[in-house]
Amino acid sequence: MTPSRGRTRHGGWRPHRPYCPRGARAACAAALAVLTLAGCGTAGYGAPVAPSPMTVNSEAFISGMLAQRYTCHGARINPPLNWSGAPPGTKSLALMVDDSSAPITPFIYWLVFHINPGTTDIQEGSLPTGARQAMNSAGSASYEAPCPSHRHMYRFTVYALRTPLNLPNGAPLPEVVTAIAAATIGRGRIVVTGNP
Numbered sequence: 535m536t537p538s539r540g541r542t543r544h545g546g547w548r549p550h551r552p553y554c555p556r557g558a559r560a561a562c563a564a565a566l567a568v569l570t571l572a573g574c575g576t577a578g579y580g581a582p583v584a585p586s587p588m589t590v591n592s593e594a595f596i597s598g599m600l601a602q603r604y605t606c607h608g609a610r611i612n613p614p615l616n617w618s619g620a621p622p623g624t625k626s627l628a629l630m631v632d633d634s635s636a637p638i639t640p641f642i643y644w645l646v647f648h649i650n651p652g653t654t655d656i657q658e659g660s661l662p663t664g665a666r667q668a669m670n671s672a673g674s675a676s677y678e679a680p681c682p683s684h685r686h687m688y689r690f691t692v693y694a695l696r697t698p699l700n701l702p703n704g705a706p707l708p709e710v711v712t713a714i715a716a717a718t719i720g721r722g723r724i725v726v727t728g729n730p
Contacts, residue, residue: 588722694720
């Protein structure tokens with residue numbers, strides 16, 4: 535598998551490395567592995583449960599493609615998304631955008647949490663009222679537009695959570711990912727292809 539790549543300050547290309555603070559890399563890798571590979575939440579005092587399936591769609595994804603508008607080659611804004619099927623007991627929602635073509639610790643382009651449980655969409659270039667953004671793998675609390683130099687697969691995953699995440703805007707990626715993994719009761723995903 536090939537890691538995603540991004541532009542350097544001088545216009546060249548460099549591979550993206552997942553951002554984790556020094557001394558927290560093991561925790562970051564473990565937390566991301568939980569979400570990426572298992573995708574399970576917990577019930578009660580840690581009993582594993584399979585998340586209820588949810589549906590995620592976007593009118594912006596035509597024929598399963600991520601339009602250039604939503605990449606570094608275009609407007610660099612987030613695409614619109616809508617979802618349904620959050621299970622009973624959902625207290626908040628979260629959204630993660632990552633690169634499934636990346637190595638085991640995936641590159642996280644966007645991690646939105648504290649989304650109101652009644653919310654069913656995110657509009658183009660915006661956040662739902664009250665939603666917060668975690669630090670992404672590039673080290674900023676924002677949408678990091680994918681920058682494919684060749685064909686990549688990008689995952690847009692919505693998580694239904696059994697509790698609100700009482701974390702601040704700009705919270706560290708490992709902390710937010712770990713909290714999402716512990717609280718997930720539902721999950722839906724759409725995978726799209728990005729090309730230069």
